[in-house]
Amino acid sequence: MKVIKEKQEMRSWSRAMRKAGNRVALVPTMGFLHSGHLALVEEAKKHAQHVVVSIYVNPGQFAPNEDFGSYPRDIDGDLQKLQPFGVDAIFNPFDLYERHSRLNTSANGIAGSHDTKGFLQSDDSTLCEDDTYGQEHETWIQVEKLSKPLCGQNRPIFFRGVATVVAKLFNIVEPDVAIFGKKDFQQWRVICRMVRDLDFAVDIVGCPIARDFDGIAMSSRNVHLSPTDRCQALSISRSLREAAESVTECEVSAQLLVEHVRKAITAAGGKIDYASIVDQETLKDVREIRAPVVFAVAAWFGGVRLLDNIELQPPQSLLES
Known part of the structure; x- marks a missing residue:
């Protein structure tokens, strides 16, 4: 080498x-x-x-x-x-x-x-x-x-x-x-x-995003998280997974999904930089999930800024209609 x-x-x-x-x-x-x-x-x-x-x-x-x-x-x-x-x-x-x-x-x-x-x-x-x-x-x-x-x-x-x-x-x-x-x-x-x-x-x-055993997105900055902050920061990946499950159950309102993630992160003690659902190509905000989107989050825990996201597809029922 x-x-x-x-x-x-x-x-x-x-x-x-x-x-x-x-x-x-x-x-x-x-x-x-x-x-x-x-x-x-x-x-x-x-x-x-x-x-x-x-x-x-x-x-x-x-x-x-x-x-x-x-x-x-x-x-x-x-x-x-x-x-x-x-x-x-x-x-x-x-x-x-x-x-x-x-x-x-x-x-x-x-x-x-x-x-x-x-x-x-x-x-x-x-x-x-x-x-x-x-x-x-x-x-x-x-x-x-x-x-x-x-x-x-x-x-x-x-x-x-x-x-x-x-x-x-x-x-x-x-x-x-x-x-x-x-x-x-x-x-x-x-x-x-x-x-x-x-x-x-x-x-x-x-x-694709590489995740640690607890689901947190791997980042060099994770070393700066205290054990408590790291545990609380799991609210990011957990709430994004919950949002993805809601989409599979035909929830397409971006506003409702974003509100859920914001509440979960804030309740865990995080400070949100942004939580947005955007078109995968243009990165423009969407109101409803009717094309491939990415739900992107940046939030602070214990002075450490963390990024995470999840790519979402429209519900199958919309694709078939």
Whole structure:
């Protein structure tokens, strides 16, 4: 398993694999890997002869008040977890935003520190919001409509950062296929649209949500949940399952289903960011479930923001009518 830090080395390695007639799959991650990530690796092996896992905590998707500085990191542990899975290369870049001359970044494996806002700082300067990425980087990718609802309502720069770093990874790794989990359904849709609109020659595969033994959606941030918060957070997945059961029993009112989930999460002590039923393609809110939809939830428990969703189909009776 080869660990690659430099962009040109990564590109050269990938091109050599493809020149030999083999397909390359990319699994983009921010590290602190769990079983959900490893399931993506297993899926990647079905689509290509060689698998690359990228590990990079992307500062471009974090706002100043978010948890970039405290996002969990464990590169040594990640390498140990990946060792048995036949991964060919780990792309763990020092920095994808060209800040080497100004910063010693700790986010992705080299020395440095963080200020109270989560921005990176060097020994001689602390960055303000306007120059977080230095003077060199000023190009961003924005998927206009799909980035606005759901997470985009309260995280306006998030999908700009996601789309930009994924585009950079595609240009560096040059994969034939990339594997994404659908826990963040909106992120998956944004990437699919970016690939379509910008003509990336990359197949995008979305994988179902991986859940822990108790039903909670797997997330690197789950490590920050106390036992009590984790138990209460199960109200998210439990209420979504109940909503799905109601749909099979021909409940099609989005308002009633959303109200049920909101009450369940709030009663358990959660603070809801959003709970919305949206069209799977456009991510626009729907009033009734008469086409494939996704019921997406973001909620806070114990200061930890958790995502979950469930994909729903219209009741069979509607499809037959």
